[in-house]
Amino acid sequence: MIQIKLPFIHLKTNAFSYVIHITQVEKIEHVYFGKPLIDDDFKPLLFKPTAGVGSAxxxxxxxxxxxxxxxxxxxxxxxxxxxxxxxxxxxxxxxxxxxxxxxxxxxxxxxxxxxxxxxxxxxxxxxxxxxxxxxxxxxxxxxxxxxxxxxxxxxxxxxxxxxxxxxxxxxxxxxxxxxxxxxxxxxxxxxxxxxxxxxxxxxxxxxxxxxxxxxxxxxxxxxxxxxxxxxxxxxxxxxxxxxxxxxxxxxxxxxxxxxxxxxxxxxxxxxxxxxxxxxxxxxxxxxxxxxxxxxxxxxxxxxxxxxxxxxxxxITPRQFKGLLRPVVINSWEAFFFDFNESKLVSLAKKAKKLGVELFVLDDGWFGNRNDDTSSLGDYTVNLKKLKGGLKRLSDTIHKLGLKFGLWFEPEMISEKSVLYQTHPDWVVKVDGRTPSLGRNQWVLDLTNGEVRNYILKSMKQILNETLIDYIKWDMNRHITDAYSKHVKHPGMFYHEYIKGLYAILKDLTETYPNLWIESCSSGGNRFDLGMLSYTPYVWASDNTDPIERLKIQGGLSYFYPLSTISAHVSLSPHAQTIRTTPLSTRFNVAAMGCLGYELNLKYVTKAEQTEIKHQIELYKIYREVFQQGHFYRFNSPRKDLTLFQVSHNQTHILGFYQNGYDASPNTDVIQVKNLKPNQTYSIESVQQTMPIQQFGHLIAHAIPIKLNPNGYLMHKIGQYKRLNNATESYVVSGAALMQGIPVIQQFSGTYYNEQTRLLGDFGSQIYIIKEVGETHA
CATH class of the missing domain: 2.70.98.60 (alpha-galactosidase from lactobacil brevis)
Structure with a gap:
């Protein structure tokens, strides 16, 4: 509501009042920004300089x-x-x-x-x-x-x-x-x-x-x-x-x-x-x-x-408002540039069996793109890798029952490219200076209408010839050598570049309104409301280590909902940290966002594939909660613990993430926010498993026969068998859950049994909380 009673202007919502004053000298005074006001006499709120100050x-x-x-x-x-x-x-x-x-x-x-x-x-x-x-x-x-x-x-x-x-x-x-x-x-x-x-x-x-x-x-x-x-x-x-x-x-x-x-x-x-x-x-x-x-x-x-x-x-494009994001598998960490059609289809088939919905072919499908030194700016399909072209690959993926996505980096150009040989003048550079390289590439001048038209024409040709449901829009370097002959003044370049980018995205999204676009810029280098106005979600970081992702996704959550945060499960140890983390934790963190997988299933054991299938099944059941729910952070009771909660309708999901483990740890108490005190709730931990190898030589104390923990037989068993962790199930009042209830004791150095929580370093747990009925007085 906007109310005007000059000299005051009052802008008001349920959360705040914002008051402006037109002074007698006709300068605009900021009067108030805070809790909603019910009194429209704002004179007492005015600034009151009466004594003057020195040097005024x-x-x-x-x-x-x-x-x-x-x-x-x-x-x-x-x-x-x-x-x-x-x-x-x-x-x-x-x-x-x-x-x-x-x-x-x-x-x-x-x-x-x-x-x-x-x-x-x-x-x-x-x-x-x-x-x-x-x-x-x-x-x-x-x-x-x-x-x-x-x-x-x-x-x-x-x-x-x-x-x-x-x-x-x-x-x-x-x-x-x-x-x-x-x-x-x-x-x-x-x-x-x-x-x-x-x-x-x-x-x-x-x-x-x-x-x-x-x-x-x-x-x-x-x-x-x-x-x-x-x-x-x-x-x-x-x-x-x-x-x-x-x-x-x-x-x-x-x-x-x-x-x-x-x-x-x-x-x-x-x-x-x-x-x-x-x-x-x-x-x-x-x-x-x-x-x-x-x-x-x-x-x-x-x-x-x-x-x-x-x-x-x-902000979210209207056609994607409330639309649930698909579960993705991306080819990048599986193959990088080294792939062919057979490898891709094999990965897609395995992913489909696990419940994945969208297969994305990342970098390396065009020109002579076998590393990052060539071919950006070219859109010709590499027929050595994809003998039947993109269309045949897309058709094959769709026949498997998957949607198909493709990676583009439209804003960039390689020196080793047909485009550069034809249009060296399209590079962002200053005449007489050699432009600086970043990731072996230069930036295309988006202030130039010819460049924008070329990008749109090239992308539309592929989108018109091939059934593509999704594109990943990447931008892998910062801008240097900022200059263009197509702007009046060099000081207009950066802003006109962004306007050029928006013009391309506007054209593309209007032409293909149902095309999913995931924005990316070396990870989260362009995670902002401008990109989200055209692209429903953003790849938050190239770092898929879940412990690092807790900080990244937790930080983003202050401003951006989970529906905008793309998060993937990858293999461990992680390429960015060489840290080993449990498969359960990788999922439990990625689920607090738009879930995807970025790994070669060839290196995932049968037991792990079963676990992934269960993960995806769980995510699909609660996808609306994860992507559209209200998100809450907690004031953590200890420095090595992160707690997230997401709630939608009568379902609440609590994520418990342990960044480290102390010997003989304190009792864990979990709380759930914003429940009805007099309502009854069920709370259940999600079943998750642990690799046998996690126990190492200690496994000899837990099984009746003595086997070499590093031997062939234990290795073979570990490919097909994982150990169940403890599960919990309670029915309790909302009042008690908001106050906090103790959960099962973590392993404390002795006497392991099936009801002991074994989390260890980087362990985690997800709890599902549902409303079940009235508590009787």
Whole structure:
């Protein structure tokens, strides 16, 4: 709901109120962002500077003055006395950087104020927009601040549009949003990392000065995700006040959190100003990406679920909203580049028997692509590997009862390629300089319409000739040598590149609306709301080690729902860590996302294949819960334990993940969130097995005959037989489960029996909790 009683504007949802004040000097004051307000007398909430401060510069207008440096602004600017970071920097026609935007007009619009070429939230009946227009006092230059209230998701969208009706203006910085808080008692939660260590949660206390979260790689980056949270001291998963921010954008981004010398906190988010320069001629306008804001007074889990609801309702492409993601097997870790049609079909047949639904052929199917040094940019099928071509392979896969998917890397080009020999000018580079290589490849210039047309024509030819249900869209390097003759100014390159990418994705998704697209960029290098506007989910990381994935998927869960997180089970030990983990844990972690397998079933024993079949059967039963449920993290009772919960309708699934094992460990107590206290629930652990080899020489103490634990016979038995771990089953009240109940003791160094939980290092367990009936008083 948007209410206007000038000089106040009130934007309200069930979770928060957001209040703006138009001051007497016609500057826009940020008044309030927090718990919903029922009183519409906002005057007591206004900032109250009465004594003045030293070194003040006073802004004069309408017979009033204002110290802009000591003022909670809604959108500040450079040159009129605010010496903090500003969201706006323009090179004006008079040669200065001074601007002076004041209130001009406002309007409320049902639905979403349209965007020309950037993805924004999708509307429904709950959405309305405020257009707050400011005008420069010297030039015919307008700044439209767009506020879109997604009331059903408790989310506020903010973006800015600069409209020039005067002489040419040069934009050097234009943030999507800015907000000032009058205090600084916050911790910053951000997602930091790099390749194979994406999206690790990091908490930083605010202090005077500026914290920057930024990407300059040309993508939203695996280094710092554009999502971040400011939380009051003491806030945790289920308690406290917190503010969440994100950006619907896939390029270079910039988030600044600055604490002033008077303890005020300024937050801004938008396109990174580094190497950014946009020429705006008369009659033109420039639009920023949409920033997303939300607030929770009930801790981080509530904040996350507001983000998740927003993505499900307003970001995910409509045709995939609520559609359950298929169970995938991907060929990459099975074969890398070394495959032929026979190997692929053999893997597909085995995967089908285990319950897999979609077979994906990854890199290496085109040109002379036998390693990563050649053929990117070419789309001719390698007939040495695929003698019958893609169509025959696709037809064979479909006849098996599987869907077929194919890997593409459309944004890249290899020097050893037909495309490069034909169009060396299509490479992103600076004339006279040798462009830097990354993974033996260069970047194609997506600001060039010919390049975009070539990519679309090439991909459409394959999609039209071959039945393809899914594509994996990869992008395996950062952008360097950023320059193009197809943009007016070099400072426009990065943004125009991303707009070019969006144009390709828009065309492709409109032409093939039912085509699943999984975004990937060396793993999670482009995990953002911009890509999710076109692709329903993202490959979260090239790291498939489940212990590392707990940190990666746990970090992503603060901003993104499980339906967007692609997670696969691979062989162990893991290529990224050389860590050995149980098959059960690999599944138990991957199930907290969109499940897939990435392994060569040739190296999986019959006993393990049986286990995988049971895993997939379980996942399919509860797929809607895993992919569409409400997700919760726990304040872990110990540092080596991670707990996740996902709930949908009357079913709750609890994941218990042990990162290490202590001798003679403490008793484990498990809790379940958000149950009905007076309801009865069943709780059952999922049956899982252990390899006999896990016991090593100790197996001699558990069986009546003495066998060499490293001998042929034990090895042979282990291929067909695994040992059952303890299972648990209880019926208990919701009140007790929310309080916490003890579970079966873990092995404590002696006296193993069938009712002992044997988890050990990196062990885990999934519990299924269902509502069964009323508890009698």
């Amino acid at each position: 510069i006073l802004y004069d207008r309408n017979g009033q003055n204002l110290n802009l440096d000591f003022f909670p602004s809604e959108y500040s600017e450079f040159g009129k006395g605010d010496f903090r970071l500003t969201p706006l920097e323009l090179h004006m026609p008079d040669g200065s950087f001074v601007t002076d935007f004041v209130y001009h007009s406002h309007e409320i619009q049902k639905g979403i104020y349209p965007s020309n070429d950037l993805p924004i939230g999708k509307e429904n009946d709950s959405v309305e927009s405020l257009i707050l227009t400011l005008k420069d006092t010297k030039y015919d230059l307008y700044l439209k601040l767009i506020y879109t209230l997604y009331e059903d998701s408790d989310v506020l969208g903010r973006r800015a549009i600069l409209v020039n009706n005067d002489e040419t203006v040069h934009i050097r910085k234009l943030m999507s949003m800015m907000v000032d808080f009058v205090d600084c008692d916050y911790d910053l939660l951000s997602l930091q990392g790099g390749w194979i260590k994406e999206s690790h949660k990091e908490i930083t206390p605010l202090q005077r000065g500026t914290l920057l979260l930024e990407s300059t790689t040309g993508a939203s980056s695996n280094r710092v995700n554009p999502g971040f949270i400011l939380m009051k001291k003491g806030t945790h998963e289920d308690f406290g006040s917190c503010y969440g921010f994100n950006l619907i954008y896939s390029g270079n981004h910039y988030e600044a959190i600055q604490v002033s010398n008077h303890g005020m906190t300024r937050v801004m988010s938008g396109i990174h100003p580094q190497a950014f320069h946009y020429e705006l001629a008369k009659g033109q306008s420039f639009e920023t990406p949409e920033a997303i804001l939300t607030f929770s007074a009930l801790g981080l889990n509530t904040l996350s679920n507001q983000f998740h609801h927003f993505i499900h309702e307003h």
